[in-house]
Amino acid sequence: xxxxxxxxxxxxxxxxxxxxxxxxLAGLGFSEIADLRIxxxxxxxxxxxxPGEARTRVSEMCGQLLANPILEDYAVEIVTDLAxxxxxx
Amino acid sequence: MRFGVVVFxxxxxxxxxxxxxxxxxxxxxxxxxxxxxELGQLDCVILPGGFSxxxxxxAGAVAGRSPVVxxxxxFVGRGGxxxxxxxxxxxxxxxxxxxxxxxxxxxxxxxxxxxxxxxENIDTPFTRGLRAGQVxxxxxxxxxxxxxxxxxxxxxxxxxxxxxFRYADADGKxxxxxxxxxxxxxxxxxxxxxxxxxxxxxxPERASETAMGGTDGLLMFQSLLGxxxxxxxxxxx
Numbered sequence: 180x181x182x183x184x185x186x187x188x189x190x191x192x193x194x195x196x197x198x199x200x201x202x203x204l205a206g207l208g209f210s211e212i213a214d215l216r217i218x219x220x221x222x223x224x225x226x227x228x229x230p231g232e233a234r235t236r237v238s239e240m241c242g243q244l245l246a247n248p249i250l251e252d253y254a255v256e257i258v259t260d261l262a263x264x265x266x267x268x
Numbered sequence: 269m270r271f272g273v274v275v276f277x278x279x280x281x282x283x284x285x286x287x288x289x290x291x292x293x294x295x296x297x298x299x300x301x302x303x304x305x306e307l308g309q310l311d312c313v314i315l316p317g318g319f320s321x322x323x324x325x326x327a328g329a330v331a332g333r334s335p336v337v338x339x340x341x342x343f344v345g346r347g348g349x350x351x352x353x354x355x356x357x358x359x360x361x362x363x364x365x366x367x368x369x370x371x372x373x374x375x376x377x378x379x380x381x382x383x384x385x386x387x388e389n390i391d392t393p394f395t396r397g398l399r400a401g402q403v404x405x406x407x408x409x410x411x412x413x414x415x416x417x418x419x420x421x422x423x424x425x426x427x428x429x430x431x432x433f434r435y436a437d438a439d440g441k442x443x444x445x446x447x448x449x450x451x452x453x454x455x456x457x458x459x460x461x462x463x464x465x466x467x468x469x470x471x472p473e474r475a476s477e478t479a480m481g482g483t484d485g486l487l488m489f490q491s492l493l494g495x496x497x498x499x500x501x502x503x504x505x
Contacts, residue, residue: 192416195372195373195374196372247329249417249418250369250371
């Protein structure tokens with residue numbers, strides 16, 4: 180089972196990295212950006228065939244380590260195929 | 269007083285702490301490897317600065333779940349003292365031994381500079397030799413030292429007088445300009461309600477000999493040494 184975890188800063192938590200990247204993009208002419216926030220993607224392959232079980236286990240992983248509940252929210256998705264490996268050219 | 273200095277892969281202030289304890293304070297000290305689960309004979313465990321496990325995922329996140337930190341929970345439960353500086357503070361927060369979290373400096377810069385700290389709480393073994401309102405000078409060296417906690421936690425910290433140090437100017441005034449990293453309420457160090465676990469971003473071990481440029485860090489160590497009672501407990505005042 181392949182599972183994707185998205186870890187994002189909670190709304191209201193200042194994202195200093197996002198703000199810096201937004202400014203850099205504005206400097207490149209992308210001035211239409213209203214907001215930009217940076218998160219993390221964690222792709223996990225589990226030895227578990229049942230989606231419900233996989234979701235439960237990965238949620239436990241998020242609660243114990245992958246996300247800090249003070250700062251971050253997480254979302255767990257079951258994915259049939261993780262992101263394509265080829266690099267954009 | 270028997271000290272332990274925890275070493276994780278990526279720790280960098282371990283030798284500095286070991287040096288101060290053994291060569292300046294002349295106290296027994298040993299290194300504690302991150303896989304150790306036995307802290308039996310120690311009075312005070314130090315979590316030094318650095319980049320434990322590369323600070324992968326979040327600063328202190330992996331170390332906060334390591335075997336030695338699990339052992340630290342029992343140690344704290346038995347009344348042992350823990351001093352976490354810099355990455356050590358981040359680890360204590362990630363482990364839930366202290367509330368809140370340290371996150372990216374608001375300025376986005378790694379800050380390596382001298383700071384002034386105003387002492388807010390002297391009812392701990394670490395600060396009982398200091399005066400409330402006393403201004404200490406110690407260096408910081410970190411990229412993720414902005415203390416954050418939710419409003420409820422912050423209110424509890426204030427109500428229970430758990431904020432030990434705040435960044436201030438040379439006169440002890442807590443100002444925005446004296447806050448090097450954007451920490452909530454200029455918080456530089458906090459303690460648990462029992463007064464036995466102290467986390468702080470500044471480096472007392474780097475201000476412990478005149479050759480280092482200052483000795484204000486030594487005042488904390490001297491407080492600690494004076495707090496140990498014959499029965500193995502520690503004085504808070």
